[in-house]
Structures are given as C-alpha cells and as structure tokens.
Amino acid sequence: MNFEYAAAPESRSVVKIDPEYGHFINGKWVNGSAHFNTINPATEEVLSRIALGTAADVDAAVKAARNAFDKSWSKLSGRERGKYLFRIARIMQERAREFAVLETLDNGKPIRESRDVDVPLSAAHFFYHAGWADKLEYAGVETTTAPHGVVGQIIPWNFPLLMLAWKVAPALATGNTVVLKPAETTSLTALLFAQVCQQAGLPDGVVNIVTGDGSTGSAIVNHPGIDKIAFTGSTEVGKLIARAVAPTNKSLTLELGGKGANIVFGDAAIDETVEGIVNGIFFNQGHVCCAGSRLILQESIADEVLEKLKRRMDKIRVGDPLDKNTDLGAINSAEQLAKIRELTAAGEAEGAGRWSANCALPENGFWFAPTIFTGVTQAHRIAREEIFGPVLSVLTFRTPAEAIEKANNTPFGLSAGIWSEKGSNILWATQQLRAGVIWANTFNKFDPASPFGGYKESGWGREGGRHGLSAYLKGSAK
Ligand code: NAI
Ligand code: MG
Numbered sequence: 001m002n003f004e005y006a007a008a009p010e011s012r013s014v015v016k017i018d019p020e021y022g023h024f025i026n027g028k029w030v031n032g033s034a035h036f037n038t039i040n041p042a043t044e045e046v047l048s049r050i051a052l053g054t055a056a057d058v059d060a061a062v063k064a065a066r067n068a069f070d071k072s073w074s075k076l077s078g079r080e081r082g083k084y085l086f087r088i089a090r091i092m093q094e095r096a097r098e099f100a101v102l103e104t105l106d107n108g109k110p111i112r113e114s115r116d117v118d119v120p121l122s123a124a125h126f127f128y129h130a131g132w133a134d135k136l137e138y139a140g141v142e143t144t145t146a147p148h149g150v151v152g153q154i155i156p157w158n159f160p161l162l163m164l165a166w167k168v169a170p171a172l173a174t175g176n177t178v179v180l181k182p183a184e185t186t187s188l189t190a191l192l193f194a195q196v197c198q199q200a201g202l203p204d205g206v207v208n209i210v211t212g213d214g215s216t217g218s219a220i221v222n223h224p225g226i227d228k229i230a231f232t233g234s235t236e237v238g239k240l241i242a243r244a245v246a247p248t249n250k251s252l253t254l255e256l257g258g259k260g261a262n263i264v265f266g267d268a269a270i271d272e273t274v275e276g277i278v279n280g281i282f283f284n285q286g287h288v289c290c291a292g293s294r295l296i297l298q299e300s301i302a303d304e305v306l307e308k309l310k311r312r313m314d315k316i317r318v319g320d321p322l323d324k325n326t327d328l329g330a331i332n333s334a335e336q337l338a339k340i341r342e343l344t345a346a347g348e349a350e351g352a353g354r355w356s357a358n359c360a361l362p363e364n365g366f367w368f369a370p371t372i373f374t375g376v377t378q379a380h381r382i383a384r385e386e387i388f389g390p391v392l393s394v395l396t397f398r399t400p401a402e403a404i405e406k407a408n409n410t411p412f413g414l415s416a417g418i419w420s421e422k423g424s425n426i427l428w429a430t431q432q433l434r435a436g437v438i439w440a441n442t443f444n445k446f447d448p449a450s451p452f453g454g455y456k457e458s459g460w461g462r463e464g465g466r467h468g469l470s471a472y473l474k475g476s477a478k
Contacts, residue, residue: 021050023208030057030060032050036049042365052216062226085133102188106189108321109285109287112324125166132173164189178208214237229253235412253462257386258291260293273441318357328370331367347382376394383395412454450465
C-alpha cells in the first residue's frame, strides 16, 4: 500500500522581497548601476534584481568601513561591541521564520534545514562571539588582541546566511569592520541581514554589504584599503586569491573544497551508520564542503550497508523545498547541475556502477536524484574531485591501514568520519587521518565553539572557537 504524505507547505507570506536591491554601504541603501536576476532554483521564478557591485562601489564600502573603524567601532569597549552582537543575535531569532523562508526560496534548500540548522546556528554564532567580545585577553590566543581594521569577506551560496554569520560575528567581536560580498545566486538573506544591522542600531559603516559576482569579489581582494581577506568557496578561486594577496600585507584565511572520507569499520552499528551516511552526503543536496562524499566500507559489511543504504535512499523525499516533509531540495543553479552531470557521466564512463534512488523529479527547476557509485577506484574522477551534489562514491578496504591510506589519498583535508563501536579504533584512526574536522559515529555536526577548517587544498586557518578569533586579530599568520 502506498501511503502518501499530504503537502505541508511553509507560508511564503512571511517574507517581503523587493523587486530590486542596492548595496548596503555606510548604513544606507545605495543604488547599483547594473543588476542581475536572482531566481528560485526550485521553480526558476525570478525573485528579485541584485546590484552588480563595481570597483567604485567596493571603494565606497571600504572607505565607509575605514571611517567607522577609526571614528566609532575601535573606540568602543569589548563590552559595548558585545551588546550589539547580542542584539543582532536576538533579532535574528525573532525574525527566524523570515530568514528561513527567504533562504529556502533563494537557495533551494529544504525549509526543514534552513529552519532547524542554518538560521539557529547563525544566531548561535552571534551569541557565541558576543560572549568573547569583552574577554579577548582571556581567550589564550597566540596573537595580540588588536583587530586588523577593515576586513573583506567573500562567501559562497551553499550556506548563505550561516557563512555570513561565521564571517561577520568573529570580525565584529574582535573589533574589525567589514565589507562582505554574498554569492551571486544567494544574496537575499545577506540583504535582510543588512536590515537587521539597521534595526540593531549598529553604527553606520561597521558592516557593509556589496553584492555582485567574481569581478566584485576580485575588487575586494585587490583593494589596498583592506587589511584582511576571509574567503569561503572553490579551491580554484582560493588559489587566485592567495596569489593576489601574497605580495601584500593583507592577512588571509581560506575555507575551500573537500572530499571527505566516511570510513565504516566492520564492527559499526549498521542502522545508525546508514543514517549517518545519508546525513553526511545528502544534507543540503550535498552542497557541503565537508560532506562525507567518499564512503570507505570494510569489505565484511559492504554488501549489508549498501543494501540498507539503497533502501533508505528510496525513502528520501525530493521536491518542493518549502514543503516541511522535503528532505532533499533543488540544486542551487543550472551551472552546479551541469557540473554534477558532467562528473557523474565521467563516473559511468570510467567504469563505476551507478545507482539512483527511485524518485520523481519536478519538471521546472534544477534537480538531481540521490545517487551512489559503487566499484569506485582511487583513480576515478568521482573519487578525486569535489562533486558538490547528492552523489556518493563508494570504495572498500580490508585492513584499517588500507582505509587510512585511501582516506588520505586526496589533495583535500577538510573532514572525515569514522564509524566503529570500538573507542581504540576511533582514537587510532583520528590520529592517522589528515583532516581538520573528524566526526566519530556522527557526521555534519557544527557548533560555534568548535574550530573548523582544513589541511592541504582545503584551506588555511580555522573559523569558530578560540582558534577562529586569532584570525581576526593582528599578528595572525598569513
Ligand atoms: P566560487 O569559488 O566561484 O564562488 C565563491 C565566491 O567567490 C562567490 O561569492 C563568488 O562570487 C566569489 N568569486 C568568484 N570568483 C572570484 C574571484 N576571482 N575573486 C574573488 N571572489 C570571487 O564557487 P562557484 O563557482 O560558485 O562553485 C564552483 C565549485 O566550487 C562548486 O562546484 C564546489 O565544488 C566548490 N565550492 C565549494 C564551496 C565550499 O564551501 N567549500 C562553496 C562553493 C563552491
Ligand atoms: Mg564561480
């Protein structure tokens, strides 16, 4: 018998979207000279027109941030800065529903995730850093407690509001002022955040938001008036930025790509592990830098895990992101969908076995069924490159040493997972794995107190926790 769920749509009426937006500079809305569309990737409906920031817009924002740093923000005590952060956090909570619906409309992620993960975690980052603002001397950081000054921040589209919070909260807590650029496909929640800054009475120019594309980002990176750059996005653009910043005095932190290994030992609790695998790769459509995109299974349990995983994947509900029953929403853009299609086609061409969940995909918008590839070898592109979609590559191992060798055989080093009932297995494996974040018997767990970041091509520096504070203080390594 087929028991279907009734639709449970979240109301769209809680958000008001303007037909066109400008930049938020010096506490005011400034008209843009050119605009581009932002769409709902689940329907392809145009939601609004976003301003394409020019070098002149970036320059105005940097001047406003410098002026605010010199005249107001650097004059405040940590305690006073903390009050603003608390106020921002509380307003984000009050307007949580608005943020969640807007994020889902602009990004395509399920409302269940924007409501229960993105927005509460964003507010939590402001609360956490509000607490540090007047305690920097006690944080035990290996730097001075003096801020850099003006910070340029460039963020991606996979967690638009959350990445803004990861960037803005520590910058303000440590006394810096900010010029931030959201990703071109997901500017709306950053623009709503600008309204929150106004509502909180944040002094003009402390937070400036310039929307736009890579050219706008590049104008931020190359602006001589900026003291520090913080970037989250692709490894390719991260390398460009590292080159641009190298001959300057700017500090730099980079959060880049990943190809996380999720290792399952033969003694793991299989049903819990299957849930963890699903969360590891299908959370946020797999648009997650720390996704567990390489499943590394001990041979003894591989068949059982794969059978249960496929059964579970057939139950993943793909569709309308605003429906509260939806597990997997829309792929963020036509470009990202094309990239996922290209890499999965390469997986088949190179000889891996493809299996996709049996689900109906909506006609409009950008969609990709949850997919796994078995028989993947380390030479395959789908084992080496970041797919950034709901696609899992499965490899197997016989001995623990082989598992570690495969897990570490990647240019990245952001995250890893270990599934085992044995503490000694877990402790041994965590010491061998070259990854910044390692989860044991869980996956994709985030907390503002926990530092996050990578080794190798996954980036430089840490965000969150005490370690993340240092990056926003003078004396931090480049
Ligand atoms: P991207 O790296 O081009 O975009 C990230 C941000 O950088 C955006 O705000 C963009 O406007 C900006 N940007 C682009 N070019 C720039 C430049 N030359 N200088 C300064 N800023 C620049 O990432 P994209 O093209 O959206 O995605 C491509 C791939 O990157 C994805 O398929 C995925 O594999 C990976 N990616 C990884 C992310 C992560 O969190 N690690 C986030 C987004 C993408
Ligand atoms: Mg790009």
